[in-house]
Amino acid sequence: MDPQWDDSSPIYRQLRDRVVAMILEGVLKEGDPLPSVRNVAADFRLNPLMKDERQRFLEDEWPKIHATIQRLGLTQDELQRAAAAAPAVPWPAANSASQATDTSAGEDHDDGN
DSSP states (O other): OOOOOOTTSOHHHHHHHHHHHHHHTTSSOTTOOOOOHHHHHHHHTOOSSHHHHHHHIIIIIHHHHHHHHHHHTOOHHHHHHHHHHSOOOOTTHHHHHHHHHHHHHHHHOOOOO
């Protein structure tokens, strides 16, 4: 794969385009394993899509979280205490743990109806 990246589009899209090109050119055949994100990052000395993920979080997720914080009237002190008390869960377990919590919370919730 060509190690040149274009700053005008996200790396993940460029990577997808390169994989498609490799398939069309016959470099990758049916059943061949795709290169891992870590291998691509090591090969091209990339931080594995962190920049794109941070930007996506700030543009897509943070406004929703911020709006929820405001609706609930949470103070900065309350948020800092909650953050300090939160268990340190390594990635990717943090993602699966939060999904499990969300699922069980919806089932156990009694709204009085």
